[in-house]
Amino acid sequence: MEVAEHIIQILKYASLAPNSHNSQPWKIKILSDLEFIVQSDPTRWLPRVDPENRELLLSIGAFWENLEQAALAFGFESHAEVLANSPKDIEILKIKLVKCASRGDDRLELIKKRATDRRPYEKKELQGLHLKELEKLLPDRLVYFPRKSKEGEWIASNLVEANKRQTFDDEKQKELAEWLRFSRSEVSEKSDGLTPEMLGMTGLVKFFWYAFMSRKNAFSRSFRNKGIENVRNQVDNCSGFIVITSEDLSVHSTLEAGRNFEKLALKCTELGVSIHPMSQLMEESPWKEELESSLGLSKPVQLVLRAGYSRKRSERSVRRPVEEIII
Numbered sequence: 001m002e003v004a005e006h007i008i009q010i011l012k013y014a015s016l017a018p019n020s021h022n023s024q025p026w027k028i029k030i031l032s033d034l035e036f037i038v039q040s041d042p043t044r045w046l047p048r049v050d051p052e053n054r055e056l057l058l059s060i061g062a063f064w065e066n067l068e069q070a071a072l073a074f075g076f077e078s079h080a081e082v083l084a085n086s087p088k089d090i091e092i093l094k095i096k097l098v099k100c101a102s103r104g105d106d107r108l109e110l111i112k113k114r115a116t117d118r119r120p121y122e123k124k125e126l127q128g129l130h131l132k133e134l135e136k137l138l139p140d141r142l143v144y145f146p147r148k149s150k151e152g153e154w155i156a157s158n159l160v161e162a163n164k165r166q167t168f169d170d171e172k173q174k175e176l177a178e179w180l181r182f183s184r185s186e187v188s189e190k191s192d193g194l195t196p197e198m199l200g201m202t203g204l205v206k207f208f209w210y211a212f213m214s215r216k217n218a219f220s221r222s223f224r225n226k227g228i229e230n231v232r233n234q235v236d237n238c239s240g241f242i243v244i245t246s247e248d249l250s251v252h253s254t255l256e257a258g259r260n261f262e263k264l265a266l267k268c269t270e271l272g273v274s275i276h277p278m279s280q281l282m283e284e285s286p287w288k289e290e291l292e293s294s295l296g297l298s299k300p301v302q303l304v305l306r307a308g309y310s311r312k313r314s315e316r317s318v319r320r321p322v323e324e325i326i327i
Contacts, residue, residue, distance in 0.1 A: 003326060004033040006074050006097075011322045013070035013111050017262055018277070019059035020046055021179040022317050024192050026063055029091075029327045037083070038063065038093040039327075048175040049166065049283050053087035054254055058302065060092050061258015062265075066111055067095065069266070075102035084251050092255070110266045115316040117274040119200035120237035121308030123147075130271050137267050138244065138260050143297065144307075146240040151295050155281070155304060156235035158294075162280035162287050163231045167224045177218035184210060191320040198317045234276065239308035242275065245299035257302035264305075274310040277303055 011028060019025060025044035029037040040056055050056060064080065071078040076097040083091045125146060135142055145151040166172050179193040187195050196209040217223050244260055246253040261277070268275050281287045281304055291301050 003030055006076065007033070007036065008322055010067060010070045010074055010076070010097075011325065013073075013108060014063050014067035015319055015322065015325060016111050016114070016316070017059065017062035017066045018114075018116055018265060019062065020050060020055045020279070021176070022193050022198065023059075023179060024320055024325070025056050025059055026325055027327055028325055034097045036095055037091050038067075038095060039090050040092055041325075042090070046175060048169075048172045049279075054249070054282070054302075055279060057084075057087055057092075057251060057254040058258035058261060061255040061260075062262035063258075064093060064255065065259040065262035069107045069111065071097060072100070072103045073105075073108050075100060082252050082255065087251060087254070089251075106270075107266075110269050112316070113313070114265050114269045115314040116198070116276055117200070117310050117314035118198070118234065118276055119310060119314065120233050121239065121274055121306070121310050123237055124239060124309060126239045126273065126307060130273055133271065134242070134264060134267060134273075137263060141245055141257075141260055142264070143243045143245070143295070144240055145243065145295070147235075147238055149240070152240050154294055155241045158287050159235050159278055159281060159304075160228065160232050162284040164228050165284045166280050167227055170219070173218060173224065177215050180215065180218060182209070182213050182215060187318060191318045191324075193318075195318060197315045200314070231278075234278075234306060237308070238306045242303075242305040242307045243295065243297070243301055244303040244305070245297060246302050247299065249300050254302065261303055261305075268307075272309065274308055274314070276306040278306055279304070 007030065015024065023044040023046060025041050027039040027041045029039055031037065038060060040060060045053065045056060068078045077100045079096045079098060081094040083094055126144070131144055145155060147156065181187045181190065181193045181195045196206045201209055244257055244264070246257040265275060281291055282301060292298070
């Protein structure tokens with residue numbers, strides 16, 4: 001079946017959504033020129049760090065948000081039906097496109113510009129006007145903790161400890177290593193995973209990574225300690241932490257949290273605010289059991305984001321051609 005050009009273009013922008021390890025865990029089953037199904041791709045699941053597929057659903061929720069925004073720009077409303085009852089279901093969403101007037105604003109440009117910035121940020125508070133805009137965007141779903149607040153200190157110190165726990169778990173480190181890209185040829189061939197550019201490397205550090213590092217290095221003590229040092233530097237250099245909650249941990253609520261994350265990311269791109277999801281507190285014990293009570297929250301936490309201002313815009317991550325995700 002030849003795929004309609006408008007679907008190709010909409011999926012191109014949808015696939016720029018943030019996702020764990022840049023695994024791009026989605027496939028598209030085309031039904032017609034106006035209907036398709038968004039599936040998860042089991043070959044791109046992360047069973048060690050995400051055994052319940054919670055973060056996979058967040059990623060597909062972000063994909064859904066981009067899809068809806070891109071569809072409007074190309075003159076279509078997207079009507080979605082959630083098909084999944086379990087996080088392990090393959091078919092997640094059924095999308096039907098309905099023609100409408102196209103929206104001639106900057107939404108496509110924001111989707112293209114959005115990037116996760118893993119570098120250290122400036123040590124200054126979020127501007128009050130920016131924070132108000134973000135809170136207005138996600139009422140009752142967003143909580144902000146300044147870095148120097150009691151809660152901010154708890155998040156920062158425990159993110160380091162949770163990262164340490166995860167980094168020295170050999171099975172989880174092995175899974176991460178499979179998504180690290182150590183050569184330019186591998187980046188070109190796979191168009192996925194975590195490149196040194198995505199990890200915030202520049203200059204000689206990036207040159208050294210591509211020239212001398214290999215997957216085997218990911219298991220050395222020095223590599224792991226350097227990763228923990230980077231996390232410590234990240235949490236010590238930011239304005240604070242944004243927490244996104246949901247009503248519960250159901251499939252629908254988790255997909256919605258993913259949509260809210262991408263709405264926030266696009267607004268932050270517009271405002272010049274950098275954000276960086278740091279998921280280890282939701283992945284590792286005992287922190288995942290203590291998170292809500294430690295932060296004084298009554299709803300489940302879906303995302304913890306480091307937030308702040310960066311002097312230079314981060315590079316966008318690589319993406320596979322749309323043709324590779326279409327069934």
